[in-house]
Amino acid sequence: MMSKNNLPETEKAQETRKYASACLIFNPVAGRGNPERDLELIESILEPKLELDIHFTSEEIGAAQLAGEALERGAKLIIASGGDGTVSAVADALISSNVHLAVIPRGTANAFAVSLGIPTNIQGACEVILAGITRVISTARCNGKPMLLLAGIGLEAETIAQADRSSKNRLGILAYILSAINQLQDLKSFETRLERDEEVISFSAVGVTVANVAPPTSILAQGPANLVPDDEFLDVTIFAPVTMLNAIAASYHLLQTAFTGTPTERNDIGYLRVKKATIDTDPPQKVVVDGEVIGTTPVFVEAIPHSLIIMVPESQAAAPVEKLNGLPDLTVESMKDNNLSNSYSESPES
Numbered sequence: 173m174m175s176k177n178n179l180p181e182t183e184k185a186q187e188t189r190k191y192a193s194a195c196l197i198f199n200p201v202a203g204r205g206n207p208e209r210d211l212e213l214i215e216s217i218l219e220p221k222l223e224l225d226i227h228f229t230s231e232e233i234g235a236a237q238l239a240g241e242a243l244e245r246g247a248k249l250i251i252a253s254g255g256d257g258t259v260s261a262v263a264d265a266l267i268s269s270n271v272h273l274a275v276i277p278r279g280t281a282n283a284f285a286v287s288l289g290i291p292t293n294i295q296g297a298c299e300v301i302l303a304g305i306t307r308v309i310s311t312a313r314c315n316g317k318p319m320l321l322l323a324g325i326g327l328e329a330e331t332i333a334q335a336d337r338s339s340k341n342r343l344g345i346l347a348y349i350l351s352a353i354n355q356l357q358d359l360k361s362f363e364t365r366l367e368r369d370e371e372v373i374s375f376s377a378v379g380v381t382v383a384n385v386a387p388p389t390s391i392l393a394q395g396p397a398n399l400v401p402d403d404e405f406l407d408v409t410i411f412a413p414v415t416m417l418n419a420i421a422a423s424y425h426l427l428q429t430a431f432t433g434t435p436t437e438r439n440d441i442g443y444l445r446v447k448k449a450t451i452d453t454d455p456p457q458k459v460v461v462d463g464e465v466i467g468t469t470p471v472f473v474e475a476i477p478h479s480l481i482i483m484v485p486e487s488q489a490a491a492p493v494e495k496l497n498g499l500p501d502l503t504v505e506s507m508k509d510n511n512l513s514n515s516y517s518e519s520p521e522s
């Protein structure tokens with residue numbers, strides 16, 4: 173294993189490399205497709221160029237274990253084919269190594285692939301692998317668990333917790349949308365205390381999202397609009413509408429900011445950047461990391477800069493910014509030298 177400090181640090185796609193073989197970790201129950209047909213297609217595209225060592229996940233042997241075993245066998249390229257759960261588990265084994273990760277998305281949301289511009293069709297994803305372009309991205313940990321995408325506190329976590337396996341099988345992505353509509357009808361605001369560097373920031377919110385990278389459809393992560401996957405920061409979006417109508421308007425606004433790349437200016441949405449942070453809420457809130465509920469607040473999140481080498485199509489990074497003003501019950505306290513004289517607080521505009 174290579175230390176993360178030895179990994180090349182870059183913001184752009186780089187390096188074209190061809191491989192002789194790859195380990196394919198295949199989740200046969202991911203998404204709603206036909207796994208036999210999917211596998212045949214993958215083999216027909218990749219095998220003429222790449223010797224595939226294929227391993228299936230099962231209830232007993234998960235993607236993390238298979239990835240660990242592939243590393244021990246000396247694999248240089250591991251292809252994760254499944255939903256975000258499979259990709260996350262494989263990526264965790266590869267963090268801070270020099271083994272390359274490729275993704276053939278076959279899940280319900282495929283948020284990680286979409287975030288990095290990896291095609292969500294098998295043909296396109298395989299072509300990315302054959303093209304051999306890699307990008308070094310950052311990853312993160314939330315309460316010690318690997319986090320490629322984001323941690324959602326409150327609204328997002330409740331939404332995902334409600335969209336269970338059987339509703340995802342029946343409805344696909346609609347399961348998440350219906351669950352979100354349900355949640356918006358019953359908004360529950362909570363007090364939040366976010367501690368970063370030498371600052372404590374307190375506010376009320378209905379959702380707090382800490383994102384390494386997120387697709388445009390993860391609207392609660394879109395405060396800064398341009399999430400940069402290969403910097404040293406995590407982007408926090410604070411979602412604080414107080415009525416259902418405002419929440420719908422704010423959600424729609426965030427979707428627009430994601431697609432236009434323009435950061436939000438609404439008073440009920442804030443965003444900031446952290447290298448690491450502790451977030452606590454009153455009352456405690458559910459926390460979801462990369463689509464799986466991991467427990468409740470408090471959480472400690474920390475970026476692991478430049479820690480994963482992944483195969484991607486060409487893409488570009490963009491400069492991020494911060495915005496907190498206008499959030500309800502906002503206070504910011506400086507912890508430098510225990511001197512709180514730099515504190516400020518702000519009442520929301522009605």
Ligand SMILES: Nc1ncnc2c1ncn2[C@@H]1O[C@H](COP(=O)(O)OP(=O)(O)OP(=O)(O)O)[C@@H](O)[C@H]1O
Pocket residue numbers: 199200201202203204229230231234254255256257258259278279280281282283340463
């Ligand atoms: N052979 C198998 N039989 C039953 N469950 C499996 C099998 N292989 C993996 N799993 C389970 O699949 C889950 C991971 O699913 P994954 O995220 O890849 O797909 P998904 O749930 O369809 O996608 P998404 O996360 O986008 O909804 C893990 O909980 C894992 O335990």
